Amino acid sequence: MQSRWVDADAEATVARYGREGVGRDLALRVYTTRLLGRDPKLVLHGGGNTSLKARMPDLLGSEVDVLCVKGSGWDMANIEPPGLPAVRLEPLRALRAREALSDEDMVRIQRANLLDPMAPNPSVETLLHAFLPARFVDHTHATAVLSLVDQPDGVALAADLYNARMGIVPYIMPGFALAKKAADVFASTPDAEGLILHKHGIFTFGETAREAYERMIEMVTLAEERLKRNRKTVFASTQLPQRVAPLAAVGPIVRGACSLRNDKVEGDARRLILEFRTSETILNFVNGAEVGRYSQAGVVTPDHTLRTKNWPLVVPAPADGKSADFKRDVVSAATAFKDAYRAYFARNNTRCNGIKKALDPLPRVVLVPGLGLYGLGRSKKDAKIAADLAQAAVETITDAEAIGRFESITEADMFDCEYWSLEQAKLGSGAEKPLAGQVAVITGAAGAIGTATAKALAAAGAEVALLDVNESAAQDKAKMIGGAAIAVRCDVTDQASVSAAFADVAEAFGGVDILVSNAGAAWQGRIGEVDEEILRRSFELNFYGHQRAAQAAVQIMLAQGTGGALLFNVSKQAVNPGPNFGPYGLPKATTLFLVRQYAVDYGPDGIRANAVNADRIRSGLLTDEMIASRSRARGLSERDYMSGNLLGREVTADDVAQAFLHHAVALKTTGDVTTVDGGNIAAAMR
Numbered sequence: 001m002q003s004r005w006v007d008a009d010a011e012a013t014v015a016r017y018g019r020e021g022v023g024r025d026l027a028l029r030v031y032t033t034r035l036l037g038r039d040p041k042l043v044l045h046g047g048g049n050t051s052l053k054a055r056m057p058d059l060l061g062s063e064v065d066v067l068c069v070k071g072s073g074w075d076m077a078n079i080e081p082p083g084l085p086a087v088r089l090e091p092l093r094a095l096r097a098r099e100a101l102s103d104e105d106m107v108r109i110q111r112a113n114l115l116d117p118m119a120p121n122p123s124v125e126t127l128l129h130a131f132l133p134a135r136f137v138d139h140t141h142a143t144a145v146l147s148l149v150d151q152p153d154g155v156a157l158a159a160d161l162y163n164a165r166m167g168i169v170p171y172i173m174p175g176f177a178l179a180k181k182a183a184d185v186f187a188s189t190p191d192a193e194g195l196i197l198h199k200h201g202i203f204t205f206g207e208t209a210r211e212a213y214e215r216m217i218e219m220v221t222l223a224e225e226r227l228k229r230n231r232k233t234v235f236a237s238t239q240l241p242q243r244v245a246p247l248a249a250v251g252p253i254v255r256g257a258c259s260l261r262n263d264k265v266e267g268d269a270r271r272l273i274l275e276f277r278t279s280e281t282i283l284n285f286v287n288g289a290e291v292g293r294y295s296q297a298g299v300v301t302p303d304h305t306l307r308t309k310n311w312p313l314v315v316p317a318p319a320d321g322k323s324a325d326f327k328r329d330v331v332s333a334a335t336a337f338k339d340a341y342r343a344y345f346a347r348n349n350t351r352c353n354g355i356k357k358a359l360d361p362l363p364r365v366v367l368v369p370g371l372g373l374y375g376l377g378r379s380k381k382d383a384k385i386a387a388d389l390a391q392a393a394v395e396t397i398t399d400a401e402a403i404g405r406f407e408s409i410t411e412a413d414m415f416d417c418e419y420w421s422l423e424q425a426k427l428g429s430g431a432e433k434p435l436a437g438q439v440a441v442i443t444g445a446a447g448a449i450g451t452a453t454a455k456a457l458a459a460a461g462a463e464v465a466l467l468d469v470n471e472s473a474a475q476d477k478a479k480m481i482g483g484a485a486i487a488v489r490c491d492v493t494d495q496a497s498v499s500a501a502f503a504d505v506a507e508a509f510g511g512v513d514i515l516v517s518n519a520g521a522a523w524q525g526r527i528g529e530v531d532e533e534i535l536r537r538s539f540e541l542n543f544y545g546h547q548r549a550a551q552a553a554v555q556i557m558l559a560q561g562t563g564g565a566l567l568f569n570v571s572k573q574a575v576n577p578g579p580n581f582g583p584y585g586l587p588k589a590t591t592l593f594l595v596r597q598y599a600v601d602y603g604p605d606g607i608r609a610n611a612v613n614a615d616r617i618r619s620g621l622l623t624d625e626m627i628a629s630r631s632r633a634r635g636l637s638e639r640d641y642m643s644g645n646l647l648g649r650e651v652t653a654d655d656v657a658q659a660f661l662h663h664a665v666a667l668k669t670t671g672d673v674t675t676v677d678g679g680n681i682a683a684a685m686r
């Protein structure tokens with residue numbers, strides 16, 4: 001591992017923050033914290049922290065000794081000076097004399113001693129930093145160190161490798177007791193350059209930011225070099241099917257099995273989003289004949305439990321063309337996982353006097369022999385975090401097994417971390433959005449109604465895929481929506497294009513729960529004289545386009561087995577023909593019937609089919625020029641033309657989007673048409 005310290009960058013950081021009144025030491029603390037945070041072999045998603053002991057003026061201007069320590073909610077890779085809130089050091093140090101300290105009191109005392117009462121909560125490892133004398137203290141969960149110490153004889157291996165340069169602390173859960181123990185170990189080895197925490201991570205010390213950082217690099221490098229010596233080959237591969245099923249077919253089956261029916265709301269389910277990863281190392285790991293042993297041994301460092309749970313779900317290798325067998329096996333493996341998790345909770349909650357509240361029993365990592373692994377989460381962001389940690393765990397366990405045998409902390413220790421209130425606080429609280437965990441596909445997504453609908457569904461918590469024949473326009477809209485929104489090229493008049501687009505979505509998120517079939521275009525012609533070719537082209541897009549998208553979505557929904565919503569943008573033309581609009585109205589009328597057919601055929605599968613009939617929306621179908629010419633032809637102002645309805649109000653794309661959102665959450669409604677036209681009695685459904 002190379003040091004990434006660059007003098008010029010360090011000085012530039014000092015100069016930049018100096019202009020804002022930040023001192024040299026704190027600026028360099030920010031600089032090296034970022035260096036650590038940007039290396040995934042050292043720090044991943046909150047798995048580390050740093051501190052600085054300094055003198056600073058309090059709010060009233062008196063100089064006091066403080067500990068500037070990483071605040072929760074800050075990412076080390078992008079930390080800024082306010083991400084290292086200053087806490088009065090003496091009151092923290094005085095706590096070392098106590099026999100015990102509750103978590104609640106610890107948090108209260110830390111907050112009460114912040115120089116700035118508006119600052120974020122200091123790290124859960126604050127006291128450990130405070131009790132150590134070094135000015136700069138760096139802490140990471142470096143994978144190489146974990147491979148070395150996540151062993152039955154990890155303490156001896158570390159002692160042998162570091163040869164008294166590092167103090168060695170036995171495993172204790174983070175918090176007050178660990179802080180005291182670490183301080184005691186340091187007191188008995190005062191020349192140590194840092195501490196190794198058995199089955200947890202590494203601390204290094206320095207008088208300067210550079211010294212603490214470069215010691216971290218040196219100590220981790222020593223571990224890396226040790227891992228290269230006396231390696232045995234891991235892992236012997238199991239027998240795999242000749243041809244493995246494609247990812248797009250595997251995702252929906254895994255996703256459906258890793259969901260949970262809501263017992264309180266019929267038709268509702270708790271769903272997760274998937275993030276797939278594969279590599280040579282991952283395949284070697286998941287294909288191993290003994291994957292059932294080493295993958296189930298526990299977490300590589302305690303704070304992973306929050307994001308990955310303690311064990312991944314292992315499913316059988318999916319043979320191509322045998323999806324029914326695979327689904328049966330995955331459902332049974334996932335059911336066993338949920339049962340085992342509930343039993344684990346019950347067992348350990350009893351030990352804790354029954355005060356804990358169970359988290360959902362769904363896996364957060366799934367290993368698929370022959371393919372790779374999935375991270376799972378309530379959002380794409382959380383799924384990616386789980387996948388990153390799972391990947392780091394695969395690397396750590398692989399190296400651990402190559403030099404010995406991977407061993408984690410005990411089940412009770414894992415439970416205490418998973419259900420530690422201070423860890424749970426990292427996930428944040430607050431009500432979830434109504435479509436959290438759901439995937440929505442919108443066709444014709446680059447148009448006015450499509451974009452407005454994608455935006456509304458994303459705001460309600462869904463992950464959205466914007467499908468459009470104009471891929472670059474869809475990309476612009478996806479970027480505007482932000483988050484994990486994706487754009488996929490899709491021509492709904494072409495079966496191959498539709499199949500490929502839905503496969504892309506299933507690969508990206510693991511499945512589909514909501515389809516908004518919106519792509520369409522208007523053709524005109526007096527029906528007795530119109531060229532048949534025009535009528536056929538309109539049917540291709542305005543009827544078959546909907547059928548192709550709905551069929552592709554239904555196949556995925558059936559594989560998931562958690563129901564879904566098929567939502568169609570029909571038109572008032574379907575029930576109220578306008579002069580010369582036959583080529584547009586006829587296929588739309590057929591699509592209205594299609595909605596009812598899907599409602600009838602797939603109601604038993606929990607798949608709802610509903611339509612929105614909208615009229616006179618400014619869009620690609622009704623451009624500003626068309627509005628100008630039509631209103632002129634009728635002798636109306638544009639405003640009167642656009643609001644020529646019972647309410648006298650112009651209807652917007654956002655109004656239509658809200659109707660689709662309503663249908664996405666209306667679990668007891670199917671075969672319904674919602675009219676969004678400001679009131680047009682001739683187009684009323686009857």
Ligand SMILES: [Zn+2]
Nearest residue numbers: 047048200201
């Ligand atoms: Zn830690």
